Amino acid sequence: MIARKIFKGLDLSKEEFDLISSNFEQVSYRKGDIILKIGEEVPYQYYVEDGCLRTFFEDKKGKEHTLQFAVKDWWISDYTAFINSRVAIMNIECIQDVILHRMTYEQLESIYREVPKVESFFRRKLERAFASFQNRILSNLADSAQERYLSFLKTYPEVDRNVKNYHIASYLGITTETLSRIRKRLAGE
Amino acid sequence: MIARKIFKGLDLSKEEFDLISSNFEQVSYRKGDIILKIGEEVPYQYYVEDGCLRTFFEDKKGKEHTLQFAVKDWWISDYTAFINSRVAIMNIECIQDVILHRMTYEQLESIYREVPKVESFFRRKLERAFASFQNRILSNLADSAQERYLSFLKTYPEVDRNVKNYHIASYLGITTETLSRIRKRLAGE
DNA sequence: TCATCATTTTATCATAGGTCAATTTTTACT
């Protein structure tokens, strides 16, 4: 049962796990599928059972920028749009075939009511996401492209294994050519 | 009573406001004071009644980078350290003379217990802070220094009025010379 | 296995922004 996997840190009864599970819906998509488009409503947040996805947007010049990746056991959505019932400001793309478990905001709230521990679980998640955004800002301010690439590899080796270099470049805010040069430089050290 | 000002959005009884107020302690500092240093415990978060502050750190080369500003009616702390009982990874500096109201994490939790509405209040604050960090990352990825400066002015005119250009530069991730050139370019348009 | 398409690398040149040093302007203090 997927809820046991998703909330494995929490000490919940069988009934609670059942109740939570009844609020998840399993869905699958193929590599390349866009499961959320800018401007659409954001009905779901997704738990990733398997596969890899990213959120990204296009700037005025048509260049893509990746905000976040999600691999096995992570969550993904246009989070701020999801919780505020706004339309998406980012796309979500499947980088590989994926198996997801999705829930609506109403379902999330109903779980909060029935199983309060879940609310703390998500609050801690939000706090960690906040901290990681903060680190990214600090790293943008203080570090060179090469340093940011190295700390990306160190922090998210699991992501590195699953995405193309041009995805990483668009996450780091550099071109694939620059990333290629950085990799060459690192190789020859 | 300061609690009425701080939680002005919330519909609370006089008793609740009193209880909350009893958990705040008013403190004042002079311009230039560093009220939190990297490596120290982070006992407090601060509500700004008046004045202006910033959180910043120094990189290996000794260059300062500003993560956040706080002006009247904002909160400031090394938030992730505060909630996780870690030591500070940023300094907090008073850019002007300030009047603050501080509380410890224990006091915060005790307020949560007594006045649950306050917990939602802070959760919404965290969500907004999260969204603003996200916007900053997106803007770093997609926008030029000039565009970032313009959107800073638009989003935080109140901050602009209270800080030096070199503070803004260290927030935008550029040098004061570059900011000066951008300002000149904008003036001649 | 070949052929095609996607991805990465390489080379050349262009540019935004950084560095350093000097100067001007603003602010704060006596």
Next chain:
DNA sequence: AGTAAAAATTGACCTATGATAAAATGATGA
């Protein structure tokens, strides 16, 4: 008001990264 210190601007030069184009490598599917 007058002076010293702080902040902002300017100029000359430098560097990391971007843009463009082409070549090399890797992956995929008939």
